[in-house]
Amino acid sequence: MAKLKKKCDERLEHWFEEAMERIKKATGARTQVQLAEVLEVRQSSISDAKRRCSVPSDWFLKLYRSHGLNPNWLSDGQEPVYLNASRGAVAAENLLREAPASYGRANARGRVVQVSTMTGSSADPNVWAPQPTEDLSIPESYHRPELAVLRVDSAAMEPVILRGAFVGVDMAQRQxxxxxxxxxxxxxxxxxxxxxxxxxGQFVLRAEDKSHADLHVPAAEMAARTLGRVVWVMQNLNPLA
Incomplete structure (x- = not known):
């Protein structure tokens, strides 16, 4: 008599998605290609696992050996995150900030990104380079392949963007x-x-706060000096005292 296959019902599908989300967050693998490389399997193996709603047990063992991850946390979210924290690629507190959510609910899933200062870190005053100073959890839908997240240190754009706000800049958009x-x-x-x-023949840059003078940049220089377009802002309009 043929062995009956386990049915991939809604409950198992939800468990599989949560487990895979924990694996992705802990390893930094955001695509199926990257995940296959981390697990040292073919991409088809991941597709097969998703179809069966089953994470092979040897994947948990591999992730313990490579990243020190606790199989119980990967499977069911039971802490601690690491059994060998020295191998951890992501701080446990960062992984625990966001509860896993269904892949189809992008706004319910989070991602931790680095936040840079506006001044940057480059010793060359003519070049800007990021200077990460903190981490920020953003909705997965806010992430872009070429995203820079900045902490605003000026009141020039108030009341639209407050001092201390976080802004997301899409560096792929330079128009x-x-x-x-x-x-x-x-x-x-x-x-x-x-x-x-x-x-x-030039670009005029204007602040929201009219006490700040307009700035002028020659058209020939603007492309090289533009990091990107602001695509989102996160700020507290009514901070607690």
Whole structure:
């Protein structure tokens, strides 16, 4: 008599998605290709596991050996995250900040990203390089392949963007439609966020706070000085005292 296969019902599908989300977060593998490389399996093996709603036990063993991860945490979320923390690639507290959620609910799933200062870290005043100072958990849907997250250190864009707000800048978007918010580099100042307008062969950068003077950048320099367009803002409009 043929052995009956376990049915992949809604409960098992939910368990599988949560377990795989923990694996991805802990290893930093965000795609099926990357995950296959971490697990040292073919991509088809991951597809087969998803179809069966079953994580092979040898995957848990591999992840313990390679990343020190606790199989019980990977499977069911039971702490501790690590049985061998010295092999951990991501701090346990970061992995525990966000509860796993269904892959189909992008706004319910989070990702921890690094936040940089506006001034950056480069010793060359003509070049901006990120200077990570903290981590931030953002919705998965806010993430972009070329995302830079900045902590705003100026009141120039208030009340639209408050001092201390987090902004997401898509570095793949370097166009300058009139009125859009862009992060632009100024030597010896770092990045400034302004509304950008094109006028008479140059770009005019305007702050929301009119006490800040307009800035002007020659059109020939603008592309090289633009980090990207601001695509989202996270800020507390009513902070607790």
């Amino acid at each position: 300058h439609p009139d009125g859009d918010l862009c992060a632009v580099h100024f030597p010896h100042q770092g990045l400034l966020i302004r509304r950008v307008y094109y006028q008479d």
